[in-house]
Structure formats: structure tokens, C-alpha cells
Amino acid sequence: MSGVARIGTRVGRVVVCVGPGGVGKTTIAAAVGLKGALSGLCVCVVTVDPARRLADALGIEGVGNEPCLVTPPQGGKAWPGQLWAVMLDAQSTFDHLVRRYATSNAQVDAILSNPLYRNISAALSGTQEYMAVEKLYELAEEDRFDLVVVDTPPSQHAFDFLEAPQHLVRLLDNRFFRLVMTPARAGLRALELGAQLMLRTVARVAGGQVVADTVQFFTQFEGMEEGFRARAKRANELLFSETTSFTLVSTPRRDAVDEALYLASRLGAAGAPVSSAVMNRCYPRYVGLSPATASLLAGTPLAPLVANLEAFRQMERQEDEQLARVSATLPEAALVRVPLLSGEVCDLTALGDVARYLPR
Amino acid sequence: VKVLPGGTELEPRTFLTLARVLIVTGKGGVGKTTVSAALANLAAKNGLRALIVQLATPQARLSPPDGWAPEAWQLGRLFGSTEPVAYEPSVLVSHPTGGTVSARAIRPDEALVEYLHLHGMRRLSRRLVASGAVDVVATAIPGMPDMLVLGKVKQMERIAAAGIPDTPSLIVLDAPAAGHVVSFLQSPRGLLDAAAGGPVRAQAEEVVEMLEDPQRCRVMLVTTLEETPVSETIETARLVEERAGVQLGAVLVNGRFPTLDLPERLDPEGVGELSLSAGVRPLEAEVASLSRAGLLRAARQASQTAQLARLAETLPLPRLELPFCFSSELGPRELDELTGALSSGVDSLALDVS
DSSP states (O other): OOSTTSBTTBOOEEEEEEOOTTSOHHHHHHHHHHHHHHTTOEEEEEESSOOHHHHHHHTOTTOOSSOEEEOOOTTSOOOSSEEEEEEOOHHHHHHHHHHHHOSSHHHHHHHHHOHHHHHHHHHOTTHHHHHHHHHHHHHHHHTOOSEEEEEOOOOSSTTHHHHTTHHHHHHHHOHHHHHHHHHHHHTOSSOOHHHHHHHHHHHHHHOHHHHHHHHHHHHHTTTTHHHHHHHHHHHHHHHTSTTEEEEEEEOSSHHHHHHHHHHHHHHHHTTOOEEEEEEEEEOOOOOOOOHHHHHHHTTSTTHHHHHHHHHHHHHHHHHHHHHHHHHHHOTTSEEEEEEOOSSOOOSHHHHHHHHTTSOO | OOOSOTTOOOOHHHHHTSSSEEEEEOSTTSOHHHHHHHHHHHHHHTTOEEEEEEEOSOTTOOSOOSSOOTHHHHHHHHTTOOSOOOSSOEEEEEOTTSOEEEEEEEOHHHHHHHHHHHTTOHHHHHHHHHHTHHHHHHHHSTHHHHHHHHHHHHHHHHHHHHTOTTSOSEEEEEOOOHHHHHHHHHHHHHHHHTTOOHHHHHHHHHHHHHHTOTTTEEEEEEEOSSHHHHHHHHHHHHHIIIIIOOOEEEEEEEEEOOOOOOOSOOSHHHHHHHHHHTTOOOOHHHHHHHHHHHHHHHHHHHHHHHHHHHHHHHOOSOEEEEEOOSOSSOOHHHHHHHHHHHHHHHHHHHHHHO
């Protein structure tokens, strides 16, 4: 893909963290960002719905839609680079887009106050993903950062993220929509017969008011369509360009790995292979006890510790089977193992502990 | 929120029939599906016919997925089945009590077509789907697919209420994750606000009625004992009650480490001394392993205990605990263990209220 690989004067890199829900994507994304700052880069991490304590640690709690500088922990060493973080606000990102592409202030007002728009921009599945890509594109275009790391929203099918730029375009391309839009374009007073029929059909099921609102909403987009379309195309090019890499995050549990590999195969088929697979919260590796020691310790006060070590090692063995599945399925991807830590990752120090396990 | 009537003898059967529909939600990755399976399995062991309902597509998406996503197999695997859960219900297990667990997946488009068929609008439904109009309306009216799914659940709930033989008596809905569940449950209310009319309006009204009736429907919150899932559970509990108006049932705490009576001193010296006094002299590496694994276990147990205290303090709901299974792949054996834990949890809830 051409053009976007060079963004402005500096070739910025983009890392997209994808994976099933609840595996620690946000944490890994933040740790990738911290790793970058530690190695001298100016990094921005885009997070979606971070855990409150992590947001506190990054100093982005309650901050709006703009990046803010994260300060190293007090008493710690200064970072050679910079770490910025932004918490995605899908609603205001969408509003911003509308303002940018509207042809008049009246159009901005009409769209922003339409109840359907509020629904779509706030609640529609896929919109958060769409806006995450939009924010990513905006930051990449701004040319302020060496590296932008994005944490994808927790969606049932994380693949939505890759399709996100096409989200609105797909809607605009829908046959029904085109029929509805035709009179507005051609300046005709009446809807085409086919469109009328269909509208009546929908009205019978959902009521006339809903149809009227829908038609009004779409006609309000008149004139903005091309802007959205072109931007979606550029955002799409950025996602699939050589400077963007995908990091798959999972835990080494069967269900999570199934979902992660499914996601990876769809990314690969779409031309966006994952370059690394981070297996998070793996049980640490321990040396086992000799059978002699184990049997001698049975019945002593150390028996619970023996049982615990055995249970942990059993997890480790089973997890290794899952790790083997990942490396067999994704031979090109770098496999990174991040162990289960004794505390929760909710401050910069703990984030540093995670970052230690990530490759440069 | 005290949901259990004081003084009643609480058997699992009573607990599980507090409402005909149990909506199971929780943050992604906490084990919603596993807990749904354990609830249904416990009901079946007590002679009920339980049906687990899953959502076949991501929310608010009407277009059929190309092929099955891996999630479709997760539920079956817990019961030793290798088949994906499909639209047609299939029996996963039958117990000697006569109870069964079945499962099915609901897709919004199929639910809509079925609804229109039932209401004498067969031709209309075909035209809607073929024209792509359904997609546009569903995109423009985000609550639509969710409401269609809930409408289908409501239809099944009516059948359960009628007590028709060989139909499910308990419906366990493996609902969207905590981040989405509130908008999912608010969808019918949203459609009414959007001035929807016709069959959609009628259905939305009936669904709201079901959601607001604690005899018919309750939300079960699943969490693990970690910072974020607990915070999300507390937040979701509030929103489910305030915004969606659905009564809460219980909190299901998943993945709690079974309590191990660990020695007080877990550092390598302490472990070394303990083994010496027991007359054993392990290798240094063995002592280090015992110590490190023990320290990790102790730290995790302590943080789980702290999170449990926070949960108990903030959410005054009945609480049931499911143990952490030391296995990276859960199957029938683990499900049995979890069902057993749930059963004894319900027994001790009875002590609390009587």
C-alpha cells in the first residue's frame, strides 16, 4: 500500500493489540508503550475503557479525548523517551468527524441533535472500534509520535476492528440506503417505487416514526458521504500498511487460545498477519521435586506447599500445550510469555514488571 | 437488596426457580459460559429441564457470520460434546432425576423471521430479509437485534410459565459481557422511546414487562476476584437495577483458589528450616521452587480475600463461590466439580436466611 507508510515527515509505527476479552489487552498495550518510552521513543497509547486504577496510574482518569503526558513514578529514573496516553471517547471522536466533513453549521447541528445519531454514535456495536481506528489515524496523521499503540475494544468478535473503517461506508453502500438517498440526490419529490415499498414494509414492522427518523438521518448525511468514504479508505490503508503491526494477546487457556487463533487466521486472510503473540498470565516455571523429596514431605507441615507446587506445575504443563498450538499455528509470529505476577498490574511499577518480559 | 425470602428452607431447586429466566453476565473472560453451564447443570440434577441460550452473533449485527466462531464449541465441550451450539436446541446431558440441560443459539434475524411467521406476516419477513432493509433498520435502530433476541427469550419464558410437558422450565441466558449488558437490557425501552410502532412496539412492551418482573427474570453477576472484574460487577449491578430495571439474583464468584493451609514463613530459609525440622533435606532448587510457588499462591489468595471483602461490602447480594480449577481446559470433570460447589453454596445460603 502506498502513501500512508510515510506519515508526514517521519515514519511512525503503529502497534495494534488484539485478542479476546479479559486477557489483559489494555495492560499489554500500556506495557508495549512503556517499553517504547524506556527505549527512547515518543509513544502514545490509545486505550479503550482501561481499568480505573491503571487509568489513575497513567494519569488519564477523567481526561478528555486528547493525549496527555504520563510522568515516570516519583523517585524512579526518568525515561529516555516520552509516554503519552489517551482514553478513547467514541462519542466526541464521532462528533469531531461530523464537524470536519459537514458542509455547513446547520448540517452539524441537525446531525448532532438527531436521536438516531446519538444512538449510533453512543451505542452501536462497531462504533467504538470505528472510532478507535479513527483516533489512531488522527494521531498517526498528526506526526507527533514515533509509535502509536492501540488497545482494541472488548468486542465479542475483535475482528470488527479491522472492518471498522468500512463501518459507515458499508451502511452508505447498502441498497436500501441508496434507494432512500436517491430522491435527495436527484432532487426528485417522490421516492422511487421500490424504495417506497420497502419503507412501507419496514414501517409495518417497526412503525412509521422510526422509518421517518431513519430516512431523515440518512438524508442529513448528504454531501458528507465522500469525505467519510475517502477518510475510511485512508484509515484502512494505514491499518494494512507495512508500518502497522498486529500483536495478538491471549491467556494460555483453551477457550481464549481458540478465539485468539481464530482472530489471527482472519487477520492473516485479510492481509494483516500478527507479528507477535503475547501469552499473558502464564504460570511461572518451577523446578519440580524429586519423587523422593515429594514422598518424604508428605504428611509434614510442608505438604500444602508440595500440593501447591504440583498444581502450579500441572497448569504450566497444560499451558505449554496451548503455547505449542499457538507457535504451530503462527510459526512466523514471535511468541512472548508473560508470567502471572503476584500482584495486580495497576501502577507504573507493575507495568514496568510486565514490560521487562516484552521484546525490544 | 435481599432477594431470598427469610425463613424459607432453601434447596437448590427453590433457588434456581426464583425466576424462570436467569440472565448471566460478567466482564469478558471471567467464565460466564462456564457458570451458565454449572447453573443449568445444577438445575438439571435437581430434576429441572434447563435450557442455555447463547447469542450467535455479535450484538447488533444481523448479517450471518461466515461459519462458526470458536465460542460455539465452548459450551458443548463442558458437557463432553464436540458439536457447536446451533439454532435448533440440542440436549447436552440427561440426569437420572429426569432433568436435562439443552442449549441453543439465537440469532436476531432468525428470531425476527420466526416472529413475523407466528404473527401471520410470512411474506413480509421474506421481503425484509431479502431486501437488506433489516440491516439498515437494525443499524439505525441499535436496540433492534437485542430486542429481537430478548423477544425470543420472552416467548420461551411464556412456554416455561405454561408448564407444557417436555419444554424447558428454566432458561439460562449466557448474556453479553458486562460492558454491553446494560444497553442489551435497555433495548426494548429504547425502542419504545424511539416511538417504534407495529409488531416491534408490541413485542418491546412485552419484553419490558418480563424484564421488570422478578418472578420471571433476574440477573446473575459473574466475577473473578480481581480488581477490574469486581469493579465492573459493582458498576453493572447498579446500572442493571437503575437503568434496566431488572432485579439482581446473586453474585457468582468464579475462580477462587481453594484455601490451602500454607506455612507462615514462605521465604526459602523458612521453608528450608521447616523441612529440616521434619527431618527432610531437599535440594536447594526444590526449596526455592516450594518457596516461590508458595509466595505466589499466598499473594494471590490474599488479594482474592481483599477483593471478596470489597465485593461483600459494596454488593449486599447472596454470593456463591466456584473454585479455581487447575486446568487450562475445562470439561465434564471440572463442570461436575463446579456444579457440586454451587450446590453446597446454595445449601449454606439457606443457613443465612433461616
